[in-house]
Amino acid sequence: xxxxxxxxxxxxxxxxxxxxxxxxxxxxxxxxxxxxxxxxxxxxxxxxxxxxxxxxxxxxxxxxxxxxxxxxxxxxxxxxxxxxxxxxxxxxxxxxxxxxxxxxxxxxxxxxxxxxxxxxxxxxxxxxxxxxxxxxxxxxxxxxxxxxxxxxxxxxxxxxxxxxxxxxxxxxxxxxxxxxxxxxxxxxxxxxxxxxxxxxxxxxxxxxxxxxxxxxxxxxxxxxxxxxxxxxxxxxxxxxxxxxxxxxxxxxx
Amino acid sequence: xxxxxxxxxxxxxxxxxxxxxxxxxxxxxxxxxxxxxxxxxxxxxxxxxxxxxxxxxxxxxxxxxxxxxxxxxxxxxxxxxxxxxxxxxxxxxxxxxxxxxxxxxxxxxxxxxxxxxxxxxxxxxxxxxxxxxxxxxxxxxxxxxxxxxxxxxxxxxxxxxxxxxxxxxxxxxxxxxxxxxxxxxxxxxxxxxxxxxxxxxxxxxxxxxxxxxxxxxxxxxxxxxxxxxxxxxxxxxxxxxxxxxxxxxxxxxxxxxxxxxxxxxxxxxxxxxxxxxxxxxxxxxxxxxxxxxxxxxxxxxxxxxxxxxxxxxxxxxxxxxxxxxxxx
Numbered sequence: 048x049x050x051x052x053x054x055x056x057x058x059x060x061x062x063x064x065x066x067x068x069x070x071x072x073x074x075x076x077x078x079x080x081x082x083x084x085x086x087x088x089x090x091x092x093x094x095x096x097x098x099x100x101x102x103x104x105x106x107x108x109x110x111x112x113x114x115x116x117x118x119x120x121x122x123x124x125x126x127x128x129x130x131x132x133x134x135x136x137x138x139x140x141x142x143x144x145x146x147x148x149x150x151x152x153x154x155x156x157x158x159x160x161x162x163x164x165x166x167x168x169x170x171x172x173x174x175x176x177x178x179x180x181x182x183x184x185x186x187x188x189x190x191x192x193x194x195x196x197x198x199x200x201x202x203x204x205x206x207x208x209x210x211x212x213x214x215x216x217x218x219x220x221x222x223x224x225x226x227x228x229x230x231x232x233x234x235x236x237x238x239x240x241x242x243x244x245x246x247x248x249x250x251x252x253x254x255x256x257x258x259x260x261x262x263x264x265x266x267x268x269x270x271x272x273x274x275x276x277x278x279x280x281x282x283x284x285x286x287x288x289x290x291x292x293x294x295x296x297x298x299x300x
Numbered sequence: 301x302x303x304x305x306x307x308x309x310x311x312x313x314x315x316x317x318x319x320x321x322x323x324x325x326x327x328x329x330x331x332x333x334x335x336x337x338x339x340x341x342x343x344x345x346x347x348x349x350x351x352x353x354x355x356x357x358x359x360x361x362x363x364x365x366x367x368x369x370x371x372x373x374x375x376x377x378x379x380x381x382x383x384x385x386x387x388x389x390x391x392x393x394x395x396x397x398x399x400x401x402x403x404x405x406x407x408x409x410x411x412x413x414x415x416x417x418x419x420x421x422x423x424x425x426x427x428x429x430x431x432x433x434x435x436x437x438x439x440x441x442x443x444x445x446x447x448x449x450x451x452x453x454x455x456x457x458x459x460x461x462x463x464x465x466x467x468x469x470x471x472x473x474x475x476x477x478x479x480x481x482x483x484x485x486x487x488x489x490x491x492x493x494x495x496x497x498x499x500x501x502x503x504x505x506x507x508x509x510x511x512x513x514x515x516x517x518x519x520x521x522x523x524x525x526x527x528x529x530x531x532x533x534x535x536x537x538x539x540x541x542x543x544x545x546x547x548x549x550x551x552x553x554x555x556x557x558x559x560x561x562x563x564x565x566x567x568x569x570x571x572x573x574x575x576x577x578x579x580x581x582x583x584x585x586x587x588x589x590x591x592x593x594x595x596x597x598x599x600x601x602x603x604x605x606x607x608x609x610x611x612x613x614x615x616x617x618x619x620x621x622x623x624x625x626x627x628x
Contacts, residue, residue: 106529132529138522142544142621152530154540180621200530 053084053236054118054129054203056105062113063100064261073261074100078114080255080264087230087237089247091290092257098240101262102208105238106132118204128152131202135209137189139181145192146177152200167199168192171225187218194222198229205230207239211246223249231274244290248283249276256293266293329373329382335389336366343396343413349403353418361417362392408590415591416598423592426580431599433575434565437493438607441500442561446554449505453512453553454538457519457546474506478564486572496568503564504557511553515546548622551615558611562604577603 061078064071074097082088090098104111107126116123118130131152139148150164168177171191181189190210197205207226211219227250230237241247247254248270256266268290272282340362348355369385372378378385392413398404400412420427452470455462478499489495523541532541543550569578577600584592 108525108528126529126531128531130529132525134522134526136522138520138526140523140526140541140544142547142619144621151527155527155530155532155536182621182623196526206529 052203053234055084055236056080056082056204056238057117057120058082058105058114059117060114061101061104061111061116063097063104063109063111075104075111076261076263078262078264082236082238084236085234087250087252088239089251089254090238090240090257091242091244091247091254091294092262093259093294094242096257096260097262098257099208102132102206102238102240105204106130106206108132128156128200129203130206131197131200131204132206132208133193133197133210135212137181137186137193139184139189139192139196141181144178144180145173145184148181148192149195149199151196163199167195170198170229171195187214187222190214190222194226194229198233202235204236204238207237207241209240209242212242219246226250227274244287244294245278245283247290248286249278254290256290266290325379328386329376329378330370332373332378332382332385332389333366333370335386335393336362336369339389339393339396340366342393343400346397346401348400348414352400352412352414354414354421355400357421358396358414358417362389365389408588411591411594416594419591419595423595427595427599430575430577430580430596431603433573434569434577434600434603437496437569437573437576438500438561438565441497441565442504442558444497445501445504445557445561446508448501449508449553449557450512450543450550452505453509453546453550454516454542456509456513457516458538458542470506470509473502474509478503478560479567482568482571492568492572492574496565496573499564499568500561503560504554507556507560508550508553511549511556512546515549516542518549519545547618551611551619555608555611558608566600 058078058080061075062073063075064073066072078101090101092098100109103109105116105123107123107130110124123130139145140151143151145168146164149167150161153160153164165177168174171194173188173191173195176184176188176192181192184192190213194210210226211222214222223246226237230250237250239247239250251270254266254268254270255264256268257263258265268286270286272280276283340359343355343362344359366389369378369389373382396413399410400414452466456466456470481499481502482495485495485499486492489498519542523545524537527537527541565576566578566581569576570582573579577596581593581596581600584590584596
């Protein structure tokens with residue numbers, strides 16, 4: 048279960064919007080972005096600005112209205128098992144056990160690989176809970192199961208839509224560390240939407256800052272720090288101040 | 301997590317009441333046998349008010365039940381059911397006294413326990429045959445209705461075009477009581493058996509369709525997204541996501557359909573099909589053979605409750621992932 052060849056992405060002039068109640072609302076405005084294989088990109092922006100929509104487009108769940116998304120030069124036309132999404136809610140299937148949920152990707156592909164399912168469950172620390180039903184799990188355990196369900200597909204790109212947003216702060220810290228370790232060990236490309244500036248600084252190699260809706264890119268900061276960062280690193284505090292200013296908070300906040 | 305897990309056992313206030321309750325719990329099962337021995341004794345020794353059949357067989361049957369219950373008490377198998385076993389023994393005793401010995405209620409509308417036993421002893425073949433015919437009719441009609449109901453419900457929940465064409469038909473025909481179509485069905489379809497099966501399918505199909513539709517329409521779209529990002533196609537989304545997610549609702553529909561099917565079955569057998577328990581009852585009433593009617597009612601009731609129990613057993617197995625559910 049080692050990820051080979053992380054996926055690179057090119058987004059060129061993406062426009063997108065929704066028609067709600069007869070009126071068209073633009074959501075994404077001319078987004079162009081190149082993501083190198085193996086990067087960990089955090090998308091920061093005011094809530095409701097369209098970051099999650101961008102992830103849906105990259106996942107292939109919807110086609111963009113304008114522009115193109117290329118994965119290694121090939122346009123994305125639909126979802127694919129090399130680009131796995133992890134949502135804010137674990138969305139485990141309540142009628143499947145933890146093991147059954149983690150094996151979902153295998154079932155869809157029509158193959159059986161119990162060993163890799165067991166390995167993914169162990170990797171996220173859920174060994175012993177294989178036969179538990181989702182309603183028996185805590186929020187953190189459910190999100191770990193969702194992580195295992197994503198990892199078992201050996202994704203080349205992991206799309207993270209605020210996956211830690213609803214966890215309590217302690218569970219969140221542990222999960223951040225584990226996400227970082229997994230990304231570091233497995234070497235996939237990761238794109239993560241988050242509201243938490245500190246989380247972005249801790250995990251990402253690059254932070255993209257979005258404007259309020261319709262989202263435009265207003266900042267693109269490489270985080271030039273060693274992969275193993277300390278939460279209290281003074282350089283992180285400087286960067287954090289910088290980002291908060293870009294998001295519209297005054298510098299003396 | 302489960303609400304019943306958090307329920308504490310009932311508090312015992314004093315040691316004295318606890319021992320009293322314990323004594324009652326250990327002694328009560330031993331009273332079940334004697335209650336039935338009493339019924340046997342009354343039946344055997346007290347002369348009948350009229351010339352009833354099978355009095356000594358009935359006494360023997362009561363005696364056998366009493367012996368069986370005594371054995372169950374000795375093997376500690378009776379604790380929870382003991383009150384019911386006692387009540388039934390006393391109830392049969394009271395019925396025997398009131399009707400067979402004192403003849404309080406007018407005949408032939410009210411029978412004695414030996415009349416009922418006599419029906420089972422002399423007419424068991426025809427009763428059993430009627431039961432099999434009813435079950436056969438139900439199995440085919442209900443089975444077709446259930447399968448079609450689930451299929452149509454999924455179609456309504458998943459496809460806009462299917463919904464456009466089928467929904468008006470469902471709205472027009474579905475709420476009609478299937479019994480109302482009976483006269484027409486017997487005219488249009490030459491075989492009364494096939495006509496009844498079609499109506500049973502309609503009876504089972506409508507609630508199943510509506511509840512399946514509602515269940516499929518209520519599936520969290522995120523469930524589809526999860527499977528789709530892993531490359532799932534429509535077939536997987538329907539069979540492995542929509543159907544299991546809608547299963548709790550589908551079983552409500554299947555249960556409701558079963559109830560309507562029972563009603564339709566009885567009316568169809570009374571009006572057209574020349575076999576089955578409904579026909580048997582019709583025939584018994586025509587000959588004023590009221591004990592036969594009671595016997596058929598008892599068999600029908602056992603059949604219906606047996607089928608509902610079977611459905612709930614299947615449901616409990618399929619929905620074992622649910623936190624808690626109704627216990628039938």
